[in-house]
Amino acid sequence: MKVSKSTAAEHRAALLAAASRLFREKGFDKVGIAEIAAEVGLTHGAFYTHFPSKEALCVEAIATMTRGNPVGLKAAHDLDAFVAAYLSPQHVIARGDGCAFAALSGDTVRETEAIRSAFSQAIEHLIDGFAEALGDGRPANAARRARGIKTVASLIGGLLLARNVTSVGLRDEILSAMKASLR
């Protein structure tokens, strides 16, 4: 049965939101169209009135997940708080609501051109954002860009490492060491 235009628009947004969360939690391959649709209260058939294919959804979901700049990081003096939140035990556990880059950078290298391209653009945007914030708004120069890259890579690498150790003690040691190295 048909549904009002505004409801349909809500469904589309909800599909993107569900995909965005589920993809980060389980990866692209382990989430099916039916699962995403069910999350929103629809059947898999309805999905195809909103997106032409799963790949198209992945591309849009990447944009959704990475939209906006790193949570609340506006300038260099915010960095410590941002790093503390990023390298927290909560972020280690909450994959579905967490960083898309840490969650998906292992998957995207093996995906199609369209997906790789969307992810690459998001990374460029992220690095630009960090370089700018670390320069307190002044235009980025090479040194600040290098610091932005270092920060991004350390955060992602540290979070991935922490997510992959089973010992809580080692996990916390990793988080502390990475926080210290970004001070």
Next chain:
Amino acid sequence: MKVSKSTAAEHRAALLAAASRLFREKGFDKVGIAEIAAEVGLTHGAFYTHFPSKEALCVEAIATMTRGNPVGLKAAHDLDAFVAAYLSPQHVIARGDGCAFAALSGDTVRETEAIRSAFSQAIEHLIDGFAEALGDGRPANAARRARGIKTVASLIGGLLLARNVTSVGLRDEILSAMKASLR
């Protein structure tokens, strides 16, 4: 038809080697038993005389991939050469022969306990190895362990970032920035 014991042993080792390479290249989910067996010249049925399940193969393959210490890193003065090789364009491209941690740390978080446990052990071993090498053989203390963790996380994060950008210029900028930050 049956095959000599030594041939069978070779087949087992070849299956592990093929799996080790293919898993790093494509991830656990995108490599099938039939593909691995075919790589060795066997059919999928033969696989099950060597391994009870795909999961068991994954566990053993993780051990295979991560066996031995970080390529040639024996002491702190080797670090620069190791870092240069790790953060090289060749390593960005050659995923199947490259670092298992960069290739699979995104996947393993979503896998079974047995796989997570094998991967976690490998990471602990890796960090221990780095902490020891960076201390030039002397017993590791907290500061050296922290430096080992920072090095490992930066290498993995930097490689993943470099693998995920489509622009060659940005890729090289990332590799340079990460090499500089580990000097």
Next chain:
DNA sequence: TGTACATCAGTGAACGCGCGTTCACTGATGTAC
């Protein structure tokens, strides 16, 4: 404002496909005599 009709979001059965795993069978290996 009320009616008639075209539109189209959503349903659910069906499709082809690839996957991990099982199993009856084959025939070379390797052992017991």
Next chain:
DNA sequence: TGTACATCAGTGAACGCGCGTTCACTGATGTAC
């Protein structure tokens, strides 16, 4: 050393399953008069 037989690595058909995608159909929406 030679023969008879048990073992077991490897084959290939078959299984159940979940997936992405298609499509005929439904019925509420929204538009034209």
